[in-house]
Amino acid sequence: MPDLSFCAQQVRRQDNDRFLCALFAPAARREGLFALYAFNLELASIADKVSEPLLGRMRFQWWREAVDGDANGNAAGHQVAGPLARTVAESGLSTASLLALIDARERDLDDRPIPDQAAFAAYAADTAGALAEMSLDVLGIAEAAAHEAAHHVGLAWAGLGILRSLPFHAVRRRLYLPAESLEAAGSTAQEIFSGKASPALRRVVAEVVEWSRHHLNAARMNRGRVLAAALPALLPAVLAEIHLERLRRADFNPFDRDLARPAPWRVARLWMHARRSRF
CATH class of the missing domain: 1.10.600.10 (Farnesyl Diphosphate Synthase)
Structure with a gap:
């Protein structure tokens, strides 16, 4: 298998079932799926990584700003946020849908x-x-x-x-x-x-x-x-x-x-x- 992108590696290791399914997508669409699935992994892991809800809410807020193109200018160079932004630009994926997923995942802090x-x-x-x-x-x-x-x-x-x-x-x-x-x-x-x-x-x-x-x-x-x-x-x-x-x-x-x-x-x-x- 050719060298995998960072997002593909993350999905292959942490969400292997979706990784296998994404391999059946056309090559031009595959990296977009990996970016989306890596984004989901980032959100799903927040509640397990923080010691208190406030810290988790700060991370979710960073992702909101990243999806909106802000995050203090750091999002473009982020290993997941950058590819996700390119996916939004290249496909019909809406930022509103991504923001809704952030809101849904933030409930994990409760x-x-x-x-x-x-x-x-x-x-x-x-x-x-x-x-x-x-x-x-x-x-x-x-x-x-x-x-x-x-x-x-x-x-x-x-x-x-x-x-x-x-x-x-x-x-x-x-x-x-x-x-x-x-x-x-x-x-x-x-x-x-x-x-x-x-x-x-x-x-x-x-x-x-x-x-x-x-x-x-x-x-x-x-x-x-x-x-x-x-x-x-x-x-x-x-x-x-x-x-x-x-x-x-x-x-x-x-x-x-x-x-x-x-x-x-x-x-x-x-x-x-x-x-x-x-x-």
Whole structure:
């Protein structure tokens, strides 16, 4: 593989699933996707890197100014902000969408749990859902069917991502599962923070798996109306299906160590689906 840009390296290391999907994009659009995904990684990591919310808000504000072309003139030379600015200039990606993603990610600084399923869905839509649709903007795809499909793929990916990162967040005493669902199942945050996969937690995980599958099915209702050029933004659906099935086989235990290992045959599955223009 040729030498990778800084953004591509970051995505390859920290968001390998999206990295693989982006490789199916035309070469002229690929770096734009890497810049967008590296930007998302920067935002998603802020809450884990700061010792208090004020410091996090300062970082988010820097990114707002960077997206607006300010940031004391430092943004152009930044390893992610610079490529992101070029992506905005070269594609249909809007700064308003980027600013909305910053606002959504800033909510991660709030230690209060997500209260209910509606708030959970809104968080998913504003983060991974929005990112999937922005990926289409980078690819130059404006058709409504593709954006509807990307929205649902993003929601499914968000639900899956929350489950996959649960062990990581549990150590940091952060929780993204709906408090209402946990209470109804008889589970508690303290139980999860202790790393226990109780029957109650497994029931909640199963619910999120089913919710994610629902959105994958909704996305695929648009298959016949989506251009093949949109595939790089929609191929995460293929990997989501693999990861959801692995969770089911693990009896919905998010702490199962086998889940941390790369899924076998995922590259082959991606290639087969891309060759058939399916997601």
